[in-house]
Amino acid sequence: MGQELVPSRAADPRGTGEGITVAPSARPLPEAVAEALPESAVAHDAVDPSGPEPGPGPGLAARPEAPHGTHPEPSAALTLSVVDAVILERAAGAIRLVLDRTRGRAPAARADDPALVETVLDPTASEQARLHAARHLGLDTGDPGTRARALAPLVGPPRIAAAHPDAELPPIGRLGVGPAVPVLDLPRSWTAARTALRFTAEGTAQDPGPRVVHADELGGIALLATLVTPGAEPPPDVHALEAAAAAAPWMLVTLRAVASTASLRAAATEVNVHHSTLQDRLTHAETLLGWPIRTPQGRLRLQLALTMRNLSRP
Template sequence: MKELAGRLAAVDPDAGAAVTVITYFDRLAESRAGLEALVRGAAVLAGCPARLADPERRVRLRVEPDGRRADSEDAPGPGWPCAPLVPGGPPALWLERAGAPGTSVVDAVILERASAAVRAVLDRTRGRAPAPPVDDPALVETVLDAGAPLPARLHAARSLGLDGAGPDARVRAVAVADGPARIVADGRALPAAGRMGVGPAVAVEDLPRSWDAARTALRFTSDGGGQEPERPVVHADELGDVALLAALVVPGAEPAADVRAVEAAAADAPWMLRTLHAVASTASLRAAAGEINVHHSTLQDRLTHAEHLLGWSVRTPQGRFRLHLALTMRHLTRSQ
């Protein structure tokens, strides 16, 4: 490798220097060098101070180009060449090359090799960092595509940093209304993105299955318009076999007879839909009256009128189940 670096340097100095950098960090990695040795190597090779900062794992160190450690709490310069520890993550390794118009080829190779080696040491000694936000639409689309070859999906997952949480990590696909697909690590907060269907937690290779379930769950969400209860986030895990209804009810198709009955009743009175939803979603008629803020006797009068229009009683368990089913199918008919 040293001979190759010499030959390349005679033709292209940057290429020869890049090979030297690669060889140097490969040797450090093989010897299981520590963080300070890796940052020192970056500083010596670059000929300027190098610093590492990973607040989540409480790591902060800085080394001068002569090899002396000289930590600093100062903020990194905005123009310094830098690299993240995981794809898509925040900068964590800097070369303090002030005034440089851009990152040179050699600096880029130093940062790439040093950050990879630092990440390996931190993962081994201090645990893996949380996965970065997953927001590259093209890569996310590949990971979620069941028709894409598994190697292509796994490669896209690595590019997104999804392999950074270990082989036992679980992730969820998130379908967002009027927005790009998202992927979140299981247990982490969901993005603030309006109506969302959340798929089950799965291994990375099973994300297409989570995505299918997330898209189904999205159809059960509601923004509260049209007198429907607001339900901005629906988890596929919580739907159970109710999710099977989504496969039976095609958006825009001719509605079933009970759905048509609900539509006719809704057109008769402005309070109808809200009242029917309250009856279907609460534990008792008294609770339903409280939900829509009317007296119990007023609710009874409304239900008598509603039952006349619907053609069945909604005061029995069977009737309420039928009503709940009709309301759900009505929603699915209108959802995309």
């Protein structure tokens, strides 16, 4: 068992701990601390705890004593041993390391890590690699019931969203949403999401239509994406649609309302015009298009023309 040490800074100007001798006090020093000191620095003379406090030995400074009834100044009362100084220095280094890693430069949320998302959506990646990346994205790969869906934005990297009723899609403009699938099937969801993205529109007067399309809501209409090549020559009905749109600024919005609502009155409400005004517009549109759009067959043809217009864009 060692003894408490009170070294003098003047005896060790370089702070190396060499050449310092210490005097034992009445209170024993913990073994772990005593073992950390050089053998030559520890005085082994036994001290009687009930005897008088030993005086300072060579190289030691006596503890300053405050007058009776007063409290010493902190600078005078605090005297650190070599071991105390080493412990404090190492503690400060550890704190500094933690602060350097976290203060002002914490890593981005792992759920937004493009490299991890790309690995999960890559069908050529190994199953182990995809599961590892999915866990870092916060997906519970240990639960067979876990479902997620791939998101294909028009601008920006792909994303992955948890498939639960309360999940909200990010407001990132045009977006294709893949079906909810098990984690290892996310490459298939990503393929479907990219297909759904082709069915989206800007939602403006010149490009009316939904900005977000869910792949699992397309059904058989998704097959049109395999027939219409982006950037290729569009079908004749798309040419007719573009010609009609060039003739009147209200054309595309009105035709989209007719194709996507349950009745002509609902379409008139959608575009905020009187029912009779809508009828006049449709008469003019039918002349420009070359087919009727107020019959079931004509309305279906209009729906297909509007859809192929979106799909034919490069």
